[in-house]
Amino acid sequence: MAPESSLFFDRNMHNPVQRKIRLGFFIAFSVIIAASFFSYLVTKNLLDNATRLNHTIEVSKRLETIIKQLKDAEAAIRGFNLTKDSAFLHPDMGERSNRIANEYAALRHITTDSQRQQRHLDTLKTLLDIKYKQLKLGAHSDTPNGEKRSVTEGEKVMDRIEQKVDDMMHIEDTQLHEKAELFRFFSVLWVPVIFISSLVAILIGIYSYVTLTKEFKLQLHIESKLKSYQRDLQQNIMLLNKSNQELEQFAYVASHDLQEPLRKISTFSDRLQIKYRDQLPPDASQLLDRMVLAVSRMRVLINDLLMFSRAGRIAPESITEVDMSALLQNVLSDLEVALQEKNAVVHAAQLPVIEGNITNFQQLFQNLLTNAIKFAHTGRQLEINISYQILNGKDITVVKENRWDEQFCRICIEDNGIGFDQAYAERIFLIFQRLHGISEYSGTGIGLAICKKIVDSHQGFIQAYGYPNKGATFVIILPLKQKK
Known part of the structure; x- marks a missing residue:
């Protein structure tokens, strides 16, 4: 195979390899992007789940605190009614009410994104107001019948409050369960996706390494051939320049050396015409004229050839x-x-x-x-x-x-x-x-x-x-x- 065709063949092989490498890197990049996006979804769901869990814990803690404050207040009033010991009324109902109001305000703030919870809180506020009035009346009840009626009504309101708290906790538990299910779904997919994408990336990396190694060896082979061809080309150029110089010298010497015989032919023909023209037959004179014309044309041709050999030298x-x-x-x-x-x-x-x-x-x-x-x-x-x-x-x-x-x-x-x-x-x-x-x-x-x-x-x-x-x-x- 000729050097040019061999080099052309190597370059033709070189182009598909480059396309394969680009395709491999494109696939690897796409896999990494997909894995990164999926990891983002999993992480986002994990963070949302953690946020929802913290929100549920916070709501549960506030609701439990309100129930505890109510039960403590109710127990204190019962103790006071039984013993008439004013120590049971410390802290008094006003301070206990403020504590419950603070917990309620915190609940109102942390559930602002839920219309259902806000409606439950509105109902809860009404029940708490009723309960507060019952507690105040219970603290001043002097008759056993009044005390019995107060306890019965208080238990009914307390049952309604606990039911409302259970409703609110059910909403929080439902939302937490939905988040947990969504996280579980992404978690189930996350492991195989990450494993498959990692495996694909590793395979593409191995393939790219092998291909790049071959490409590098091919590039070294091409560069070696190019250097060899360049050396051959330089030698051919030197030989061509030397050959051109020899041809120019030959043309110059040949043209210069041909001038002398032409001058002699021209001189002898001129003498022949001058001295013997009258003695020559007509056909001989005609031949002599044609010879002189040919010599003249030969001189012009040699001069032009000499001019051509010198032309273009810069x-x-x-x-x-x-x-x-x-x-x-x-x-x-x-x-x-x-x-x-x-x-x-x-x-x-x-x-x-x-x-x-x-x-x-x-x-x-x-x-x-x-x-x-x-x-x-x-x-x-x-x-x-x-x-x-x-x-x-x-x-x-x-x-x-x-x-x-x-x-x-x-x-x-x-x-x-x-x-x-x-x-x-x-x-x-x-x-x-x-x-x-x-x-x-x-x-x-x-x-x-x-x-x-x-x-x-x-x-x-x-x-x-x-x-x-x-x-x-x-x-x-x-x-x-x-x-x-």
């Missing part, structure tokens, strides 16, 4: 801020004669300042404008329009995401020449590729290849749009600042 120290408008005017000045021959009109906008190599930029514009002049339409005046736009990287489709924060200059060079078929838009930038025969248009097919090499070396883009018999547009996209 040293960091050669990068400067280039006034593209001034540079364009210099190029137009150099092409003035050719433009006049075609009766061409050039409309150029005021171009911005761009960082780059001034020599390369000059060669770029010269090749593109020469191309427009060469392929001018014979049936109309040549017009060349040069415009530009400043755009952000994210607004240009050919710019990758890592360069979206850069600013680019989009320069358009548009002409109304013969144009070309858009199917050949990529082919025209390849070296030695021609869309027309040499007999129709001169050239070696290297000019646009040089343009692409220059734009690529400046971290830019070049595109061509052709419209047969209407013209062509070349779009150059260059960053305003070169990355060091």
Whole structure:
């Protein structure tokens, strides 16, 4: 398996594992949330039950105190009536009544949330008032019949008071029982829920640990492979750079060395033409002319090849801020004669300042404008329009995401020449590729290849749009600042 496909396979395996881990943690989190919520319900019921129990105890204690105070008062009056000893009336009925009133007020306060208990307390208050009046009469009763009647009536009222107290205690006991049943229900569920949730959390924890361990090992394996691929890539880059340097040196040396034989051929052919032209038959003179033409074309081809081998070489120290408008005017000045021959009109906008190599930029514009002049339409005046736009990287489709924060200059060079078929838009930038025969248009097919090499070396883009018999547009996209 190739390194790239192996790495792709590892990454594809990596994604499902991440999804499983996320799902596991989501389930564990959900289980913990559910267990926490259920624990909250159990705790809340436990606290409510404890509060209700304390409330019942408090109500029971107050009611028992009231009953005890009443019975003590009743016993004291009976003792006084039997012995006529005033010691039985200490404390007196007023103080005993105040104690009962305090207990009643406390009961009224702690049962404010229960309408039923408040109604019972209203009835109890009426009975206590009746009982208090009976006790006061009993303390002043002098006849046996009066005493007997007082005891009988007091027992009836006391029975009614005790019945009312029993009713109130029954309400409290019922509410306490309901709370206890609800707590018992949650308690029965609480133990298995906590056990199951804990078991699920433990299993998920074990699974996550095992999965994370595998993931960590896989990550180490991927990092190891990436480092290995990076080393191989660096070696390949070094070999490629060395190969490119050797090719450039070969092209330069070959082009330079080929110049000498060409000069000799040219010199000998010139001498042959001057000295023996009149003595040569017509067909020999024709062959000699064709040889001279071939030598001339060979010289142009070698020079262009030499220029292509040198194009795009940018040293960091050669990068400067280039006034593209001034540079364009210099190029137009150099092409003035050719433009006049075609009766061409050039409309150029005021171009911005761009960082780059001034020599390369000059060669770029010269090749593109020469191309427009060469392929001018014979049936109309040549017009060349040069415009530009400043755009952000994210607004240009050919710019990758890592360069979206850069600013680019989009320069358009548009002409109304013969144009070309858009199917050949990529082919025209390849070296030695021609869309027309040499007999129709001169050239070696290297000019646009040089343009692409220059734009690529400046971290830019070049595109061509052709419209047969209407013209062509070349779009150059260059960053305003070169990355060091």
